[in-house]
Amino acid sequence: MRAGYDVPWIIMTSSTDYPITSIGASLSEQLPRTGRWGTVFAVFRRSCYLENLDGQVFCLADSRLGEGPLTLGVEFSENTTLSSIGVSKGCHLGMDGGDLLLGRSIVFRTSGMSIWAPERVRKTVTPKEIRRRVNTLIDLVRPLIPSDGLGTIIPHTSGLAEGRLPTIDLMNAIAQLSVPRLCRLSGGLTGSDPKEVDEAVSGLVGLGPGLTPSGDDFLGGMLVALQTLPDTASQPSVDMFSECVTRHAAEKTTRISSAMLERSAKGIGSAAEHRLLRCLLGLDTRPDITSATMELIRVGHTSGWDTLAGILLGIHLSLRMNQALKETRSAIQNPAGIPA
Amino acid sequence: MTVKNHVLKNLYRDSVALMRLSREMEGLENVEQATAIMGTDNNKDLLAQAGLLADIGKSATPNDLIVAFNLTPPGLEETVMASVQERLTAARQATSGGTDYRPRSMEGAIQSLPQANLAMISVPGEYAAREAKKALDLGLNVLLFSDNVPLEDEVDLKQQAANLGLLMMGPDCGTAIINGAPLGFANAVTSGRVGLVSASGSGLQHVTCLLAEAGEGISHALGVGGRDLSAEVNGAMMLEGLRALQDDSATEIIVLISKPPAQSARDRVLHAASKSGKHCVIAFLGEQGHAASGGNIHMEQTLEGAALRVLTLLGRQMPGWAYIDRMTSQNIEALTAAPNSEHRSIRGLYSGGTLCYESLFILRGLGHKAGADLEGVPIGSDSVIDMGDDRYTVGRPHPMIDFRARCEALIQEAGDPEVGVVLLDVILGYGSHPDPASELVPALLEAQDIAQNSGRRLACVVSLCGSQDDPQNLEQQQQALTDTGAVVVHSNALAARIASAISRGDTSALPGGDSLA
Numbered sequence: 001m002r003a004g005y006d007v008p009w010i011i012m013t014s015s016t017d018y019p020i021t022s023i024g025a026s027l028s029e030q031l032p033r034t035g036r037w038g039t040v041f042a043v044f045r046r047s048c049y050l051e052n053l054d055g056q057v058f059c060l061a062d063s064r065l066g067e068g069p070l071t072l073g074v075e076f077s078e079n080t081t082l083s084s085i086g087v088s089k090g091c092h093l094g095m096d097g098g099d100l101l102l103g104r105s106i107v108f109r110t111s112g113m114s115i116w117a118p119e120r121v122r123k124t125v126t127p128k129e130i131r132r133r134v135n136t137l138i139d140l141v142r143p144l145i146p147s148d149g150l151g152t153i154i155p156h157t158s159g160l161a162e163g164r165l166p167t168i169d170l171m172n173a174i175a176q177l178s179v180p181r182l183c184r185l186s187g188g189l190t191g192s193d194p195k196e197v198d199e200a201v202s203g204l205v206g207l208g209p210g211l212t213p214s215g216d217d218f219l220g221g222m223l224v225a226l227q228t229l230p231d232t233a234s235q236p237s238v239d240m241f242s243e244c245v246t247r248h249a250a251e252k253t254t255r256i257s258s259a260m261l262e263r264s265a266k267g268i269g270s271a272a273e274h275r276l277l278r279c280l281l282g283l284d285t286r287p288d289i290t291s292a293t294m295e296l297i298r299v300g301h302t303s304g305w306d307t308l309a310g311i312l313l314g315i316h317l318s319l320r321m322n323q324a325l326k327e328t329r330s331a332i333q334n335p336a337g338i339p340a
Numbered sequence: 341m342t343v344k345n346h347v348l349k350n351l352y353r354d355s356v357a358l359m360r361l362s363r364e365m366e367g368l369e370n371v372e373q374a375t376a377i378m379g380t381d382n383n384k385d386l387l388a389q390a391g392l393l394a395d396i397g398k399s400a401t402p403n404d405l406i407v408a409f410n411l412t413p414p415g416l417e418e419t420v421m422a423s424v425q426e427r428l429t430a431a432r433q434a435t436s437g438g439t440d441y442r443p444r445s446m447e448g449a450i451q452s453l454p455q456a457n458l459a460m461i462s463v464p465g466e467y468a469a470r471e472a473k474k475a476l477d478l479g480l481n482v483l484l485f486s487d488n489v490p491l492e493d494e495v496d497l498k499q500q501a502a503n504l505g506l507l508m509m510g511p512d513c514g515t516a517i518i519n520g521a522p523l524g525f526a527n528a529v530t531s532g533r534v535g536l537v538s539a540s541g542s543g544l545q546h547v548t549c550l551l552a553e554a555g556e557g558i559s560h561a562l563g564v565g566g567r568d569l570s571a572e573v574n575g576a577m578m579l580e581g582l583r584a585l586q587d588d589s590a591t592e593i594i595v596l597i598s599k600p601p602a603q604s605a606r607d608r609v610l611h612a613a614s615k616s617g618k619h620c621v622i623a624f625l626g627e628q629g630h631a632a633s634g635g636n637i638h639m640e641q642t643l644e645g646a647a648l649r650v651l652t653l654l655g656r657q658m659p660g661w662a663y664i665d666r667m668t669s670q671n672i673e674a675l676t677a678a679p680n681s682e683h684r685s686i687r688g689l690y691s692g693g694t695l696c697y698e699s700l701f702i703l704r705g706l707g708h709k710a711g712a713d714l715e716g717v718p719i720g721s722d723s724v725i726d727m728g729d730d731r732y733t734v735g736r737p738h739p740m741i742d743f744r745a746r747c748e749a750l751i752q753e754a755g756d757p758e759v760g761v762v763l764l765d766v767i768l769g770y771g772s773h774p775d776p777a778s779e780l781v782p783a784l785l786e787a788q789d790i791a792q793n794s795g796r797r798l799a800c801v802v803s804l805c806g807s808q809d810d811p812q813n814l815e816q817q818q819q820a821l822t823d824t825g826a827v828v829v830h831s832n833a834l835a836a837r838i839a840s841a842i843s844r845g846d847t848s849a850l851p852g853g854d855s856l857a
Contacts, residue, residue, distance in 0.1 A: 042352035049352070064464065078463040143749060144732065148359070177386065206380025206402055209362070210355035213378060253380050254402050256352070301355035 018076065018085075019109045020100070024069040025117040026268075027058055031110075036094040040102075042256065043089060045081050049256055050093055057259035060093070060108075066295070067116040067271040069263045072100075074108055118274035121228055123283040127319050133280045134158075134315060137289050141297065141308070149214045149302025150175055153182070153309045161316035163187050174208040178215060182313065189237050190321055194244070197237075201244045205261075206253035214306045216257040219245050220264035221310025226318055227267025228277045234321035242266070272296040273307060280315065341372065341412045345387075345397030346421060347379065348405040353428075358405075361427055365409055368423055370416050374409035378402060446474050460523060462486055468511060469493035476500050476508065483523055484510030484565070491572055494565070498576035507584065508577055513563040514771075515541035517548065524563075525740060527769035528809035532557020534650055535591035537581035539568045539598040542692025543625070543643055545767060545805055546832060547595060550647035552807045553830060554659035559591040560584070566693075569601030575609045582609070586616045593650055596622045597643070599697060613637055621649045625694065626701035642698060644833040661830040664838075664851055671827055672850070675842050678797035684760025684843040686710070687753045688724030688836075689746050691739035695765045695803060696726040699836040706840045722843070724763065740772045747783035754787035754798055761799045762787065763839045765832060766821070768806030768814060775812060777820035784824040799842045800826040803835035 023031070030052065031037070038050035038058065047061035062080075063073035091103040100108040124130065138155055145151045152175050156166035165183050168176045181203040188196030201219070208214030223245060226238045242265035249261040263269070276292040297304040353361070358376045365374035373392060377383045379400025387393035392408040400406050407424055411417065450456060459475035461468060465488025475482045476497065484497075489511035501508035509516055514524040515538075520531045527545055529552040538544035541563055548558050562584070564577040578596060585591045594616065596609060601624060613620035614637055621638045623646035632639045638653070640646040644662075651659060664672070686703065688710075690696035696712075703710040703722060710722040725732075727739045727746055739746050746764070753759045766776045773779065784800050791798035802821050806814040821828045827842075829835050841847045 041350070044352070044354050078467070143752070144745065146744070147748070173386065173390070203382065205382065206378070207382035207386065209358060209375070209377050211352060211358070211378070212355075213380060213383065215382065252382070252402060254352075254378050257402075301359045303355060 018074055018107065019111075020072055020113040021063045021075050022067050022071070022073040022114050022116045024058075024067070024071055024268075025115050026263075027070055027072065028115050030056070030058075032095045034095050036092050037100070038093045040087060040089055040091040040093070043082055043087055045083075046076070048082050048087050051255070057255050060102075066299075069116075069118075069268040069270075070259060071116075072108070073116075116271065118268055118271070119278065121278055121282045124229065124281045125283050127323070130281055130315065130319065133289060134312060137280065137293055138312070140290060141293060144297070146302060146305060147172060148174075149208065149210075149306050150178055150218050150309045151297075151302060151305030153179065153218075154305075154312060157309060157312040158316050160313055161186050161190075161320050163190075174214055178204060178207065178218070182218075186313070186317055189234070189241060189317055190324060192237050192240075194240055197241055198244050201241070201248050202252070205245065205248040206257070208306075210301060210303060211254065212257040212260055212300070212303055213253060214302060216249070216253055216261055217300075217303045217306035218310035218313075220261055220269060221273060221307035222314040222317075223261070223264040223310075224267055224269035224273050225277060225311040225314025227265075228274070229281065229315070229318040234318065237321065269307075270299075272299065272304070273311065276308075276311065280311075341410050342417065343392055343394045343408070343410045344417050344420070345392075345394040345400075346407040346424070347396055347400045348407065348428075350403050351405040352403075353405065361407075361424070364427055365407075365420070365424060368420055370411050370413065371420060372410050372412050374407075376405060376407050379404040379406045446471070446478060450478060457481060458483060458518070460485065465489045465511070469497060472497050472508065472511075473500070476504060476506060479504070479506070481507040482509065483513055483516055483563075484508070485512075485514060485524060486510070487512040491567065491570070494567060495572055495576075498568075498573060502576055502580055507562065507580055509563050510565040512567075513541070513565045515544045515561070515563045517558055517561040519560065522770050525767070525769060525771040526561070527552070527805075527807045528811070529807050530557035530809075531559065531590075533559060533590060533592040533654075534595060535559040535585035535588060535593070536561040536595040536597065537564060537578050537585065538562070538596070539564050539566050539578065539601075540625075540694035542765075542767060542805070543597045543623070543694035543698075545769060546643045546692070546695060547597065547623075547647050549769075549805050549807050550644065550659070550661060550830065551650060553661055554647070554651050554656055556651065556654060556656065559588060566599075569598045569605040569609070571602035571604055573605070575601065575605035578605075578609055579612050582612055582616060582620075586618060592618065593653055594618050594620045595646055595650060596620060597625070597646065597694075598623075599625050599694065600627045610637065619653050621646050621653070625698055642702070642833040643694075644831045661834075664829070664834070668827055668829065671825070672838060672842060672847055675797065675799040675827070676845050676847050678760075678799070684799075684845070685720060685756075685758045686722035686724070686761045686763055686839050686843050687756075687759050688722075688763040688839075689749050689753070690724065690726050690763075690765050691728050691746065692765050692767055692805070693726045693728055695767075695805070695832045696724055698832055699763060699803075699839075700724045702833055702836040703840055706837070708840060708843070720758065740767050743773060743776060743779035743783075747779060750783050750787050751790065754790040755794075757794065757796065759798070760796065761801060761839045761843050763801050763803070763835060765803045765805065765835075766817065768804070768810040768812045768817060770811065772812070775817075777817045781820050781824055784821070784826055788825060799839075800824070801835050801839045801842070802826050802828045803832040804828050804830055805832070 038052040040048050040050050042049040049059050051057055058070040060072045062076045093102045099110055152171050160182050168179050181200045185200035204215035206213050245261055246265045249258040272295045276296050279289045279292045296308055361376045380402040387408050397406045458481040460483045461471045462485035465486050468486035468489045472482050472484050498508045515526050516523040517526050527549050529548050534556055544561050548561055562581040567573055568577050569575050585594050619636050623640045638649050640649055688699050700710055708722045788798050808814055818828050841850050
């Protein structure tokens with residue numbers, strides 16, 4: 001054997017540059033000209049969360065984790081962890097000479113960063129086509145659905161939007177608790193009943209395992225879907241739902257989750273959520289449902305799945321509310337039901 | 341029983357870490373139930389309903405982590421909490437990436453380790469070619485674990501490596517053994533006189549294990565990535581690997597493995613092999629035609645065939661894995677005589693892509709209408725799927741590491757009245773799950789119960805790939821799987837034939853205790 005094939009040694013490499021690649025649109029408006037901006041309160045492998053002087057939460061993350069409204073995306077090399085470059089709880093982030101400085105020596109360059117905002121769905125396909133795409137998605141993910149979290153509800157979202165309770169005996173404890181509350185939430189939204197909505201939301205916010213509990217991820221997905229469907233005839237109900245979630249989230253869940261839900265209530269989710277919604281709803285989008293779905297369900301342990309389940313219920317509910325409103329209008333215009 | 345809560349103020353851990361902590365706590369001695377969950381009101385209600393909320397837990401805020409567990413018998417709280425603290429600390433260290441020195445560039449790594457002659461690269465596909473080129477420029481051989489590398493980059497990199505006389509293993513190369521050092525997913529096999537070059541990771545593992553079990557060791561086993569024998573790459577690294585083994589005095593016989601290659605690559609490889617001056621056993625899996633020998637070239641269609649041919653050339657006795665022993669034979673007969681003889685479709689749930697491919701073409705060769713997808717399988721038809729495919733691994737580790745997806749699929753298939761035979765592979769070795777049987781055995785038992793409760797009998801056939809020295813203990817794995825009533829054999833091709841025989845209710849084509857050869 002040639003000398004080159006002697007005992008192998010493994011080499012790993014990493015980059016030393018930390019350019020910011022993207023920043024959420026509303027977050028960019030908060031960038032200070034100079035001085036302290038926020039303080040780190042939670043550090044994970046590839047992201048950390050900060051709180052600004054007004055108590056608002058935002059995230060600094062490896063750009064590979066995806067864009068979002070509250071995210072500063074940074075280009076790290078593959079093996080870089082935030083702790084390994086010196087990020088720790090209590091570090092201050094501030095603007096220094098046009099770049100962001102974390103702690104005493106970690107510089108994040110702002111030149112070249114782009115501002116991220118979700119691309120809106122301008123024109124939707126027909127309700128029939130939306131249902132077809134949703135069914136395609138459900139068929140795709142059915143064999144992959146994890147037993148934990150709320151992903152297990154995905155095949156039942158259409159029935160839940162109609163107020164039908166699926167069999168819950170074989171579901172996990174979180175799903176068993178959530179399903180009746182979701183059924184109640186669906187009924188409250190279609191019946192424009194604030195009390196029902198409030199009680200259901202109260203039972204879902206902060207429910208379940210994870211940094212962003214499953215109930216929150218579900219509600220986040222649902223809000224973004226409901227706010228994304230344009231021309232929806234149910235905007236008052238959606239607004240009432242959004243206000244209710246924001247109010248409960250401020251008190252009843254983690255501050256990271258609360259910040260996420262606050263943005264979702266305004267119809268702004270992660271890039272992965274918006275990409276999937278464009279694929280499911282958009283007339284002018286090539287419906288690459290598979291890759292969009294896979295991108296979303298990669299998030300967290302069950303967070304992506306929980307969000308997906310919420311998105312699907314949101315879509316079904318929006319279609320149902322629109323249909324109900326059309327029928328009501330038709331009945332008002334033609335009360336005797338006489339064919340034209 | 342004692343319920344204990346521990347509240348960790350303002351502590352954030354990611355979801356995966358919390359899930360893992362919960363599971364590990366439940367595995368501790370004397371712990372009946374355990375969870376680690378954020379202290380929201382709804383979660384506290386949840387804990388109360390589960391009987392896991394203690395007074396101290398009631399004081400938690402939504403930003404606190406509650407670690408809750410109950411103990412039987414009481415009195416070991418401190419031991420459990422020490423264990424929890426240890427795990428939380430370990431999780432923090434894992435997050436920080438440890439304190440060891442890690443070079444920040446390829447050049448820095450070379451300076452700190454001047455004797456290095458191989459770079460193992462695992463970065464996202466879009467960056468992989470750049471890193472691989474950097475390594476080649478520094479005169480390093482490369483094992484490129486990354487996938488999603490553009491084909492044109494692969495062609496360029498392999499051309500550069502060939503010009504420099506270096507090996508460019510990959511992209512998407514997960515297995516190699518060099519001078520006895522296993523890289524990626526590989527098995528603990530002894531050093532010996534057989535050298536391999538393979539465009540298939542699980543194929544490489546399977547053949548090295550079959551040879552190791554028969555007492556033959558490996559000189560080097562070189563993975564080259566699944567596209568090496570495409571028309572574009574044209575066998576560039578299989579040729580380099582062949583050349584390296586040809587020059588290697590420790591290598592007496594060379595084995596080349598691939599799925600059917602492009603014609604031009606096939607011609608180049610066969611030409612080079614014929615000039616190598618060593619016996620070359622070539623397994624282009626599923627290629628039309630029959631096994632044949634001519635000069636120093638020996639063509640085989642299966643991994644099992646390749647291993648058998650090597651052993652024959654080395655004058656070895658027929659190995660044990662080529663036989664069906666008496667107990668296994670009795671088990672197969674019993675499964676064949678089960679009542680649901682009309683409904684015995686086969687479902688193959690594989691973690692190794694090449695093993696899956698081999699089973700598929702063996703079943704088709706035996707006349708089965710076998711598909712490669714779980715969805716829309718026509719009634720009475722069979723399917724064999726690769727659960728390591730991107731479709732099934734998104735959001736999860738590879739099924740060689742994480743058995744959840746396969747266990748879930750197994751349970752689901754058990755409920756299908758048309759399904760009578762489930763075919764699985766279990767791959768041991770470095771990098772694989774530390775104890776596959778601990779995951780599979782409960783699922784196998786549950787699957788058989790489901791079938792039995794609907795008046796059927798479900799046959800489970802396992803192709804077990806591993807060596808005696810693998811960290812998982814081959815013997816214990818085999819025993820645990822066999823104890824579930826599964827048929828466990830070491831040859832994947834034999835497993836596929838057994839599945840076919842049970843499916844058809846006819847074992848006459850099986851060797852029945854005789855050699856397969």
